[in-house]
Amino acid sequence: MTARRKGEGFVLWIICSLLVVMVHLHPEKPSRSGEPLFKDIAEKSGLDFVHFNGMSGELYFPEMTGQGGGFFDYDNDGDLDVYLIQGCMLGPGKTLKDALFPPRDPNPRDRLFRNDLTINKKGERVIRFVDVTDKSGLKITDYGMGVAAGDFNNDGWIDLYITNYGPNRMLFNNGGTFTDVTVKTGTGDELWGTSAAVFDYDRDGWLDLYVANYVHFDIIKNKRCFAKNSRRDYCGPSAFFPQKDRLYHNKGDGTFEDVTEKVLINYRPGSGLGVIITDANGDGWLDIYVANDGQANQLWINNQGKSFRDDALFAGAALNLDGHAEGSMGVSAGDFDGDGDEDLFMTHIMGETNTLFVNNGKALFEDRTISVGLSAASFPYTSFGTGWIDYDNDGWLDLFIVNGAVLLIESLARAGDPYPLHQPNQIFRNEKGKRFTDITSRGGEDIALSEVSRGAAFGDVDNDGDIDVLVINNNGRVRLLENKTGHQKKWLGLRLIDPEKKRDMLGTRVALKRNGKPTLWRQVRSEGSYCSTNDPRIVFGLDNSDAVDTIEIFWLDGTKEVWQKPIPMKYTTLIKGSVNKNK
Numbered sequence: 107m108t109a110r111r112k113g114e115g116f117v118l119w120i121i122c123s124l125l126v127v128m129v130h131l132h133p134e135k136p137s138r139s140g141e142p143l144f145k146d147i148a149e150k151s152g153l154d155f156v157h158f159n160g161m162s163g164e165l166y167f168p169e170m171t172g173q174g175g176g177f178f179d180y181d182n183d184g185d186l187d188v189y190l191i192q193g194c195m196l197g198p199g200k201t202l203k204d205a206l207f208p209p210r211d212p213n214p215r216d217r218l219f220r221n222d223l224t225i226n227k228k229g230e231r232v233i234r235f236v237d238v239t240d241k242s243g244l245k246i247t248d249y250g251m252g253v254a255a256g257d258f259n260n261d262g263w264i265d266l267y268i269t270n271y272g273p274n275r276m277l278f279n280n281g282g283t284f285t286d287v288t289v290k291t292g293t294g295d296e297l298w299g300t301s302a303a304v305f306d307y308d309r310d311g312w313l314d315l316y317v318a319n320y321v322h323f324d325i326i327k328n329k330r331c332f333a334k335n336s337r338r339d340y341c342g343p344s345a346f347f348p349q350k351d352r353l354y355h356n357k358g359d360g361t362f363e364d365v366t367e368k369v370l371i372n373y374r375p376g377s378g379l380g381v382i383i384t385d386a387n388g389d390g391w392l393d394i395y396v397a398n399d400g401q402a403n404q405l406w407i408n409n410q411g412k413s414f415r416d417d418a419l420f421a422g423a424a425l426n427l428d429g430h431a432e433g434s435m436g437v438s439a440g441d442f443d444g445d446g447d448e449d450l451f452m453t454h455i456m457g458e459t460n461t462l463f464v465n466n467g468k469a470l471f472e473d474r475t476i477s478v479g480l481s482a483a484s485f486p487y488t489s490f491g492t493g494w495i496d497y498d499n500d501g502w503l504d505l506f507i508v509n510g511a512v513l514l515i516e517s518l519a520r521a522g523d524p525y526p527l528h529q530p531n532q533i534f535r536n537e538k539g540k541r542f543t544d545i546t547s548r549g550g551e552d553i554a555l556s557e558v559s560r561g562a563a564f565g566d567v568d569n570d571g572d573i574d575v576l577v578i579n580n581n582g583r584v585r586l587l588e589n590k591t592g593h594q595k596k597w598l599g600l601r602l603i604d605p606e607k608k609r610d611m612l613g614t615r616v617a618l619k620r621n622g623k624p625t626l627w628r629q630v631r632s633e634g635s636y637c638s639t640n641d642p643r644i645v646f647g648l649d650n651s652d653a654v655d656t657i658e659i660f661w662l663d664g665t666k667e668v669w670q671k672p673i674p675m676k677y678t679t680l681i682k683g684s685v686n687k688n689k
Contacts, residue, residue, distance in 0.1 A: 142550025143497060143533065144575065144587035151586060152235040153188060155217055158209035159581040160195040160249070161525075165331075165340050167323045168196065168249060168271040168298070170512055170527060171379075174491070174561030174637025175578045178255040178264050180242070181282050185223040186565050186641055188235065188576065189266065190584060191250035192216050196271075197325055206524065207581055215239070216246040216268070223568060231568045233588075243283040248272055252561070252637030256304030256313045258291075258356060262608035267315060269299030269637070274317065293362050297349045298323060303633035305383045305392050305613055308411030309663055312356035313612065316394055318378030321346035339514050343399045343433075348377040351396065371415050376401045380437035382634045383613065384448045386421070387469035390664055392613045395423070397434035397452050407469060423450060423463050427473035432458045433488075436562075436636035440494030442503045443539035444624040446617075453489030453636070456511055460484040460492075479541045480505075480534065487529050488512055491562025491636040495573040499595040499647030501626055502536040508559035508577050525581060528556040550590075557582050565641025569677065571597035573645060578638070596648035599677035602630050602659065610642040611682060617658040618646045648674055659685060 148154075161169045175190040192214045195202060202208060219235040226232050248270040258265045263279035276293045277284040288294040297319040307314050321343050331341035353369055354362040367373055380397035387393070391408035395418075398404065402425055405418035418424035426432055433455035439448040447467040453460050459481045463471035475481045487509040494503040509529040518526030533549050534542040546553060561578035568574065572592025577585040598618065602611045611630055618626040632642045648654065657669040659680065667685040672678065 140548070141590055142552070143545075143548055143589070143591055144550050144553055145590055146552035146585045147233065147588045148584050148586040151233040152237075153219055153584060153586050154237075155190050155219075155584045156210050157190075157193060157579060157581055157584070158205070158207070158211070158214045159193045160200070161206050161581065162195070162197060162200055162204040163206055164197055164328060165338060166196045166325060166328060167321075167341055167346075168251075170340055170558070170580060171300075171320070172249075172251045172271075172560060172580060172637065173578060174252040174301070174563070174635070174639075175576060175584070176253055176255065176561070176563035176639030177565035177567065177576065177641045178266075178632070178639060180218065180264060180279060181220060182263065185221045185569060186567050187221050188219040188586075189253050189255075189639075190217045190219070190578065191253060191268070191561070191637070192246075194247055194249050196249065214247065216244060216250055218242050218244055221567065231570055233568050241283075243285070244277070246275065248275070251299055252301050253639050254302035254304050254315070255632050255639040256612065257607070257609035258304075258313050258315075259360065260312065260607040260609055264609075267293065267302055267304070267317075269302055269317060271298050271323075272296065274299045287360070290360060291362050292364070293354055295319070295352050300379050301381045301633070301637050303381045303383050303394070305633070306662060307353075307392055307394075307408060308355070309391075310358070310411075311607055312358045313609075314356050315352075315354040315362065316381055316383075317352040317354070318381045318396055319349040319351050319375075320379060320399070321348055321377050333514065333516075335516065337514065337519065340512060342512070343377045348375040348398070348401065350375040351378050369413050370406060371413055376404060379435045380452065380636055382437045382439045382450070383631060384439040384450075384629065385613075385615070386448070386465065388447060388467055390660075392662070393469070395437060395439070395450060397437040398431070399433050399435065400431060402431050403434055403452070405469070417469065421469050421471050422473070423471040426461055427475070432461060435490045436492040438493045438634045439629070440503045441627045442494060442536055444502070444626070446625065446627055448629065451492060451494065451505060453492050453507060454484070456486060456488040456513075458485070460489055460507065477541070479543070483532065483534075483544045487532070490560045491577070491638060493562060493564040493575075493635050493640070495564050495575070496645070496647040497533065497573060497589060497592055498535075499572055499592045499597050499645075500649045501624070501647045502538055504536045505534040505542065506562065506564070506575055507532045507534070508562045510558035510560060510580060525558065527558045527580075529559075530554050530556050531559055531577065552585060552587060555585075560636060561638040562635050563638040563640050564635070566599070566643065566645060571599060571645060571675065576638075592647070595650060596652040596674055598646045598648060598654060598672060598674040600644045600646075600657070601642070601677060601679045602644075602682070603679055604682045605684070611662060612642060613662045615660040616644055617660070619655045619658065620648075620651070620653060621655055643677065
């Protein structure tokens with residue numbers, strides 16, 4: 107590091123330290139002019155859920171790390187349903203009577219909400235959720251962390267994989283009800299699971315599964331950690347040994363094989379919290395990027411489905427610009443600058459910055475966090491869930507970030523706050539791929555709420571052509587942030603299906619071409635953010651023009667199809683092998 111670089115870093119540290127104080131003394135207020143970008147409709151729509159983390163004053167590490175949830179269409183009716191992860195009491199002999207914040211539900215468990223989307227006589231979309239947990243046969247009372255969704259048995263119904271502090275669960279969808287097939291499938295990993303990703307790494311037509319595992323935390327031998335002011339505080343990951351992630355290969359017969367050490371060459375455990383699937387080097391094979399908390403991140407480059415090698419250090423995506431490992435939590439991939447490859451964004455702990463790695467198209471990355479304006483604004487926060495979303499449908503991917511500390515915030519603790527970890531969330535507008543502008547103040551009062559946010563899921567919950575956000579709060583109420591402005595511009599929505607496998611073609615890349623304008627690239631995916639699952643459909647924002655020349659689909663098996671003159675302002679299902687026959 108040069109002396110100039112050190113000096114710049116010191117000045118940045120001074121500025122950002124002042125920002126930390128200003129944020130807590132003078133929290134940013136939403137703008138009073140104009141319509142807010144998002145509005146929370148969770149309670150209004152029937153999404154009535156409050157997370158319970160089981161905290162009893164023992165400061166057990168898992169209490170503040172979870173949890174996620176997400177969107178998926180469990181009943182195949184064309185709209186997004188919601189799955190939410192719940193906690194339970196932690197510690198030997200602990201009961202609900204020991205909880206500092208008793209649960210509203212006397213039997214805390216995961217919940218499934220069905221979306222009964224309708225259009226009223228005025229032509230308005232009405233979102234109404236119904237709790238169908240009992241009806242669907244779900245009885246999950248584990249200490250949950252995350253959820254991944256995908257059709258593992260190719261029957262046309264989306265299945266669920268639930269990660270826990272404790273054994274994970276595989277749930278097959280029978281067409282509206284679920285069966286626990288964990289033992290049969292061999293996927294009941296007993297480590298501390300966090301985020302998981304569903305993808306077909308070897309192109310054999312069956313969805314495989316990557317599970318990020320965190321650290322070895324023993325409740326019986328609960329370590330005692332302390333803040334700098336000698337107040338007892340939550341421990342960090344460095345106090346524990348990292349655990350091994352899992353790569354499960356789907357054998358196509360209802361069972362999976364753990365191929366972690368067989369396929370991931372020279373594998374070494376990391377404290378994994380986030381995972382994203384992307385074709386980093388553009389060779390047509392899906393790679394794996396893992397966000398490790400406090401350790402070097404991993405970029406597993408796919409060798410044509412036979413093996414993976416970790417090229418993160420060589421690729422420049424293991425450490426930040428200063429050569430430091432950061433407290434990576436959430437991660438998202440997207441082509442924010444419109445150059446045809448996917449860039450990586452990950453969230454970090456307060457006192458660090460979030461990080462943007464820009465891809466040159468050949469899996470060589472450069473940390474451009476400072477130059478694009480994403481550094482100082484993230485310094486005062488600990489961030490978890492995140493996603494590239496084109497919130498205003500102008501064609502450029504913006505950033506949504508949810509925040510919540512992991513170490514007790516001293517000013518809140520001194521004020522007697524019972525859970526002094528809460529922080530407001532953030533949204534950044536993409537200025538045509540050049541830099542980002544913090545527009546949190548325009549987001550509305552529901553984004554500015556100070557809560558302990560963890561998971562975030564992204565999808566079009568009302569099918570109006572813009573992306574809504576599900577925010578899952580630790581020990582708090584879920585928020586469903588309806589996008590209030592994006593549908594006012596032109597858009598085009600796609601779902602990509604395989605006719606034989608009857609499922610979403612995860613990993614497929616799509617290019618939308620318009621005369622005289624940049625090509626828009628998107629990838630079909632459900633993973634990403636933090637411990638959450640997302641809408642696998644693609645929404646292209648077209649700004650104020652609905653003129654589209656072609657859609658090019660690059661299927662995972664290497665074939666390409668072209669759809670001429672697609673019709674905007676609606677969702678279209680494209681079936682592999684018959685794209686130009688789709689209407």
